[in-house]
Amino acid sequence: xxKDEQQTSELPENIQKYLSQVKKYIPGYKEIKKGVxxxxxxxxxxxxxxxxxxxxxxxxxxxxxxxxxNLCQSQNWIDNIVSLKIRSLTFIFDIIIIGVIFSGLIILGxxxxxxxxxxxxxxxxxxxxxxxxxxxxxxxxxxxxxxxxFILEIISDTSPGKRILNLYVIDVNGAKSKKRxxxxxxxxxxxxxxxxxxxxxxxxxxxxxxxxxxxQAAKTIVVKIK
Amino acid sequence: xxxxxEVNRLESEYKKxxxxxxxxxxxxxxxxxxxxxxxxxIEKTSGKISIVVPNIYPILKSLKKSGYIQEMKSKDHSxxxxxxxxxxxxxxxxxxxxxxxxxxxxxxxxxxxxxxIKVEKKI
Numbered sequence: 067x068x069k070d071e072q073q074t075s076e077l078p079e080n081i082q083k084y085l086s087q088v089k090k091y092i093p094g095y096k097e098i099k100k101g102v103x104x105x106x107x108x109x110x111x112x113x114x115x116x117x118x119x120x121x122x123x124x125x126x127x128x129x130x131x132x133x134x135x136n137l138c139q140s141q142n143w144i145d146n147i148v149s150l151k152i153r154s155l156t157f158i159f160d161i162i163i164i165g166v167i168f169s170g171l172i173i174l175g176x177x178x179x180x181x182x183x184x185x186x187x188x189x190x191x192x193x194x195x196x197x198x199x200x201x202x203x204x205x206x207x208x209x210x211x212x213x214x215x216f217i218l219e220i221i222s223d224t225s226p227g228k229r230i231l232n233l234y235v236i237d238v239n240g241a242k243s244k245k246r247x248x249x250x251x252x253x254x255x256x257x258x259x260x261x262x263x264x265x266x267x268x269x270x271x272x273x274x275x276x277x278x279x280x281x282q283a284a285k286t287i288v289v290k291i292k
Numbered sequence: 293x294x295x296x297x298e299v300n301r302l303e304s305e306y307k308k309x310x311x312x313x314x315x316x317x318x319x320x321x322x323x324x325x326x327x328x329x330x331x332x333x334i335e336k337t338s339g340k341i342s343i344v345v346p347n348i349y350p351i352l353k354s355l356k357k358s359g360y361i362q363e364m365k366s367k368d369h370s371x372x373x374x375x376x377x378x379x380x381x382x383x384x385x386x387x388x389x390x391x392x393x394x395x396x397x398x399x400x401x402x403x404x405x406x407x408x409i410k411v412e413k414k415i
Contacts, residue, residue, distance in 0.1 A: 104371060105325075105326060105349070105372070105373055106345070106346065106349075108325075108327070108370075108371070108372055109325075109326050109327035109345045112327040112328075113327065113345075116331075126344070126345075127344055127345055127346055128344050128346055128347075132346070133346040136346040136347055136349050136350055137346060137349060139349070139350040139353070140349030140350045140352065140353040141353075142353075145357075
C-alpha cells in the first residue's frame with residue numbers, strides 16, 4: 067500500500083482522536099472533510115515517520131480549531147461565494163420542503179381536532195389524547211419552520227435546499243461557522259421586515275458577491291463547495 | 293507585561309511578515325511540499341524560525357493564487373502536492389530580496405546607532 071493511501075484508521079489512536087477533533091471544525095459532508103484533510107494526513111504521516119517517539123499532535127500542529135481554520139482557508143471556498151440569485155433559488159427549494167411539512171402538520175392537526183368528522187366514535191380518554199395531539203401539530207408546525215433553518219445549518223452547515231446545489235454556510239474566514247453565527251443569520255426568517263434589505267440588492271444586484279444584511283452581521287458567507 | 297513576553301510577542305509579529313518570502317525562498321531552492329517546507333525552515337534558520345505545518349497551507353494557497361508558485365505532480369506518483377516557484381515568483385523574489393536587504397541595512401544602522409547611544413549614555 068502506498069504511503070499516501072494509508073488509511074486514517076492505521077494512524078495511532080491519539081492522532082485519530084486529534085483528527086476527529088479537527089474534522090468537527092471543518093464544514094461540509096464526509097467527502098469534503100476527507101479532501102480537506104488529505105494533505106494534512108500525509109504531513110502527519112511524515113511527522114510520525116520522522117521520529118521513533120510518539121508525537122503530540124497539539125504541540126506539533128496546533129489546536130484542532132486553529133488547524134481546521136488554516137485547512138479551510140487553504141481551500142478555494144472563499145472564492146466561490148454564491149450570488150443572491152442562486153441563493154434565492156435554494157430558498158425556494160427550502161420553502162417548498164417547509165411548506166409541504168408545515169401544511170401536513172396543520173392538516174393533521176385540523177383532522178385530529180375535528181376528529182368526529184374523520185374518525186370513528188372514540189372513548190373519553192382517546193378524545194383527550196387526539197385533541198392534545200391535534201393542538202400539538204399546530205404548535206409543531208411553526209416550531210418546525212424555525213428549527214428547520216437553525217438546527218439543520220448548525221448540524222450540517224447547510225439546508226436541504228442549499229445541499230442540492232452544494233452550498234454551505236461558513237465563516238468569512240473560511241472556517242466552520244459557529245452556532246451563534248447561524249442563529250444571527252437566520253433571525254431574518256423570523257423578523258420578515260428585514261428581508262426588504264435583502265430584496266432590494268437582489269433586484270438591483272450589481273455586486274454578485276453581495277452579502278445579505280444578516281450574513282454581514284453574522285460574518286458568514288454562503289459558498290459552493292464541490 | 294514581562295519583557296521576555298513582550299519580546300516574544302513582537303518577534304512573532306514581525307516573523308509573520310516574513311513567512312511568505314521565507315517560503316518562496318525555500319521553494320526557489322527546490323520544489324517541495326508542506327511538511328518538508330516546515331522542516332527545512334527550521335533547519336535553515338537553525339530553529340530560530342518555525343512555522344507549524346497547518347499555517348503553511350494558507351500561505352501556499354495565497355502564493356499560488358497570486359501566481360508566484362504552482363502545483364506540480366509528485367515524482368513518486370503519490371497524491372502529495374509539491375509546489376515550485378513560477379517565473380513571476382522569481383521576479384518577485386528578485387525585487388523582494390533587494391527590498392529586504394535595504395530594510396536589513398537600515399535596521400542594522402539603527403541598531404548600531406542605538407548601541408552607540410547606549411555607550412554614550414552609559415545605559
